[in-house]
Amino acid sequence: MNDIQAFITVARERSFTRAAALLGVSPSALSHTMRNLEERIGVRLLARTTRNVAPTEAGEKLLLSVAPLFEQINSEIERIAELRDTPAGNIRITCSDNAAEDLLRPMLPAFLAQYPDISIEICIDYGFTNIVSERFDAGIRLGESISKDMIAVRMGPDWRLAVVGTPEYFQANPAPLTPQDLARHRCINIRHSPAGSVYAWEFEKEGRKLNIRVNGPLISNSILHVMNGALDGIGLAYVPDSMAQPHxxxxxxxEVLSDWSPMFEGFHLYYPNRRNTSSAFAAFVDAVRYRGKIR
Structure with missing residues (x-):
């Protein structure tokens, strides 16, 4: 049974190195385990090359048939573990770095001190990760971008973006008076995913909406690096006002063009359903739930 569980991990990760790290064994030991399993079963389960490993047709059939059974076993064990006195377990969250910085970082010290048997894994990702297929417990997104079949829990107030630059930048360049003026400025762009397009800056004033594509010397997939680029004088950045305000x-x-900055619906924690919610996850949801006023 341990060997089959190891096979499931290798087949999913498609890498002996990554699978070995998850299982806490060496890649060579894991490879030896897989060869012994294939010899006992009498069928080749994994196709190996110098760089990759992938399940064969037989391996794919085994993966599809037994992986759900192991997941059911793990789920039942977790349910039994709920009978213990204190919540325990690992919670995997996917979110952007500014959501982690603004929403998770302030609450984590007290939460982890209160629940020492809970561990939190944060995966920084600006793409629209499928939390079910990637086996995350939850994700954090703006409320407007969450699928209707997900449960959503508000984590923070509505917020807006702010166009910012250093005083030195504006000494050398006239401040833009309208979003169209940004065409004459060096702007720092963000591309949320490697295959996605560069974000077009969104503006709104008195019911008029504009999407402005800007140009500049720097593009990042992290809003923190966009902010740092502005602080370093590289150009103008369009960042959440909560990040910009201290600076x-x-x-x-x-800040410029503040009268053009639209409001966005606050960040929400989202997850598939309540049926398999553990006490650890329930405690986490309660800790991150927004209890303030919405602007």
Whole structure:
């Protein structure tokens, strides 16, 4: 049974190195285990090359048939574990780095101190990750982008984006008065996923909406690096106001076009259903739930 569980891990990860790290064994030992399993069964389960490993047709059939059974066993064991006095377990979350910084970082110290048997795994990702297929417990997104078949729990207030640059930048360049003026400025772009397009800056004023594509010397998939680019004087950045405000108050950044900045629905924690919610996950949801006023 342990060997089959190891096979499931290798088949899913398609890498002896990654699977070995998850299982806590060496890649060579794991490869030896797989060869012994194939010899006992009498069928080749994995196709190996110098760089890749993938299940054969027989391996794919075995994976599809037995993996759900192991998941059911693990689920039942977790349910039994719920009978213990304190919540325990690992919670996997996918989110952007600014959501992790603004929403998770402030609450984690107290939460993990209160629940020492709970561990939190945070995966930074700007793409629209499928939390079910990637085996995440939940994700964090803006409320407007969450599928209707998901349960969504608000984590923070509505917010807006702010166009910011350093005082030195604006000493050398006139401040834009309209979004169209950004065409004459160096702007720092963000591309949320490697295959996606560069984000078009969204503006709104008195019911008029504009999507402006800007150009500049730097593109990142992380809003933190976009912010750092603005702080370093590379150009203008369009970042959440909560990130920019401390730097604005300290005089490191100056905001422009504030009357054009639209409001966005706050971040939400989202997950598939409540039927398999563990006490650890329930405690986490309660800890991140937004209890303030919505702007």
């Amino acid at each position: 604005i108050e300290a005089g490191r950044l100056v």
